[in-house]
Amino acid sequence: MPVRLRKLIGTILLIVLVVVYALAAVTFASLLLGASPWWVHLLYFFFTGLLWVLPAMLIIKWMEKPAADHQQRP
Template identity: 55%
Template sequence: MPIRLKKLIGTILLVALVVVYAIVATLVAVARLAEAGPLAHFLFFLISGFLWVLPAMGIIKWLIIEPPAKN
């Protein structure tokens, strides 16, 4: 796969991940934290704010893997 195409796909995947993750995290917060205290809100948003990094690291790792050399 050409590197430019790979970077384009990776960029689209990262943007889609952030948008979908933000929507899902917001929906979960609205549904579950409506009557929770400020500590629960803080912990939820702290954890969910860092959790999106895990799939993003997978996408970035895929982006930087060098294709095998052709002989």
């Protein structure tokens, strides 16, 4: 797959990931954490704010792979 196409697909995937993840995190928090104390909300949004980075790193790692025709052969 050409690098430019992989980067286009990866960019679209990152945007979809961020939007879907944010909506899911806020929906989950509003449904289950409504009566919780402030510090539970703080911890929840701290960890969910960092957790999206893991799948994003995988997408970025995939985007940055060299094209198949540029790989070195032994």
